[in-house]
Amino acid sequence: MTGRKKEALTQFHKKNILDTAEKLFSEKGIRQTTMDDIAKAADYSKSTIYVYFQSKDEIYNHxxxxxxxxxxxxxxxxxxxxxxxxxxxxxxxxxxxxxxxxxxxxxxxxxxxxxxxxxxxxxxxxxxxxxxxxxxxxxxxxxxxxxxxxxxxxxxxxxxxxxxxxxxxxxxxxxxxxxxxxxxxxxxxxxxxxxxxxxxxxxxxxxxxxxx
Structure with missing residues (x-):
C-alpha cells in the first residue's frame, strides 16, 4: 500500500471513530460512554480503536x-x-x-x-x-x-x-x-x-x- 493510500485509510478510520463517538456522546453523555461502547458501535475491536486514539479524552479533544x-x-x-x-x-x-x-x-x-x-x-x-x-x-x-x-x-x-x-x-x-x-x-x-x-x-x- 502506498503512503498516500495508507494515510487516506487512516483518516477514514479516524473519521468513522470520531463520528461514532460524537453520536454516542450526544446520546449517552460523555462520562457514560466508554471505549468499549465506541468500539462496538463503530464495528472495530477495542485494540483497533487504540491504534488511532490513546484514550477517550483524546477522541473528545479531536x-x-x-x-x-x-x-x-x-x-x-x-x-x-x-x-x-x-x-x-x-x-x-x-x-x-x-x-x-x-x-x-x-x-x-x-x-x-x-x-x-x-x-x-x-x-x-x-x-x-x-x-x-x-x-x-x-x-x-x-x-x-x-x-x-x-x-x-x-x-x-x-x-x-x-x-x-x-x-x-x-x-x-x-x-x-x-x-x-x-x-x-x-x-x-x-x-x-x-x-x-x-x-x-x-x-x-x-x-x-x-x-x-
Missing part, C-alpha cells in the same frame, strides 16, 4: 478541535464580510448562538479552559492544535476591536486585549443562560431567549462604545 475549526472559520467570515462594527458584532453573536443551539454539549469546552503549559503542549499534538486554533479564535475577536477602532466606532482608549476577553467571557455565559433558563425568563421577564439575547447583546455593545 471532536472539540473539529468544532473549534468550524467556529473559527465562521467568525473569520463575520470579520471579513460584514461592512461595519455593528454588523460584525451581531453576526458573531448570531454565529455563537447558533453554535450553542447545534452543539450545546461542546460549547463550554470550546469557550473553556485549554492547557497552556509548554510541557503539556509539547507532549500532545492534539493539545497543541487546540491551543493554536483557540488563539486563532481569539485573534478574530481582537480583530473585531482593532477594526472598530480604525473605523472610529470604538474609542481608541479602549484596552483591546482585556476588553476582548471580557466580551468573549460575557457571551460565553449569556448564551447558555438564555437557552437553559428560557422558561424562567418568560415567566419573570416576559422575554423569550431571543429577546433576552438581543437585549444582552445590545447592552454589551453599548458598554464597548463607552469611552474608556
Amino acid at each position: 471532536i472539540i478541535y473539529g468544532h473549534m475549526c468550524r467556529l473559527k472559520d465562521a467568525l473569520a467570515e463575520c470579520i471579513r464580510e460584514a461592512p461595519d462594527l455593528e454588523h460584525r458584532y451581531f453576526l458573531i453573536c448570531e454565529k455563537l448562538s447558533r453554535f450553542y443551539e447545534q452543539y450545546p454539549l461542546y460549547f463550554s469546552s470550546i469557550l473553556g479552559n485549554i492547557p497552556v503549559d509548554d510541557q503539556a503542549l509539547a507532549g500532545s499534538e492534539i493539545l497543541r492544535l487546540l491551543y493554536d486554533v483557540g488563539e486563532d479564535i481569539n485573534d478574530c475577536i481582537l480583530e473585531l476591536f482593532r477594526q472598530g477602532i480604525r473605523e472610529g466606532s470604538l474609542p481608541s482608549s479602549i484596552p483591546v486585549l482585556p476588553s476582548a476577553f471580557t466580551l468573549w467571557a460575557s457571551l460565553g455565559s449569556l448564551i447558555p443562560m438564555a437557552y437553559e433558563k428560557e422558561c424562567y425568563l418568560i415567566k419573570r421577564l416576559n422575554m423569550d431567549k431571543t429577546e433576552f439575547l438581543q437585549h444582552g447583546f445590545r447592552m454589551l455593545l453599548r458598554s464597548l462604545k463607552e469611552d474608556c
Whole structure:
C-alpha cells in the first residue's frame, strides 16, 4: 500500500471513530460512554480503536478541535464580510448562538479552559492544535476591536486585549443562560431567549462604545 493510500485509510478510520463517538456522546453523555461502547458501535475491536486514539479524552479533544475549526472559520467570515462594527458584532453573536443551539454539549469546552503549559503542549499534538486554533479564535475577536477602532466606532482608549476577553467571557455565559433558563425568563421577564439575547447583546455593545 502506498503512503498516500495508507494515510487516506487512516483518516477514514479516524473519521468513522470520531463520528461514532460524537453520536454516542450526544446520546449517552460523555462520562457514560466508554471505549468499549465506541468500539462496538463503530464495528472495530477495542485494540483497533487504540491504534488511532490513546484514550477517550483524546477522541473528545479531536471532536472539540473539529468544532473549534468550524467556529473559527465562521467568525473569520463575520470579520471579513460584514461592512461595519455593528454588523460584525451581531453576526458573531448570531454565529455563537447558533453554535450553542447545534452543539450545546461542546460549547463550554470550546469557550473553556485549554492547557497552556509548554510541557503539556509539547507532549500532545492534539493539545497543541487546540491551543493554536483557540488563539486563532481569539485573534478574530481582537480583530473585531482593532477594526472598530480604525473605523472610529470604538474609542481608541479602549484596552483591546482585556476588553476582548471580557466580551468573549460575557457571551460565553449569556448564551447558555438564555437557552437553559428560557422558561424562567418568560415567566419573570416576559422575554423569550431571543429577546433576552438581543437585549444582552445590545447592552454589551453599548458598554464597548463607552469611552474608556
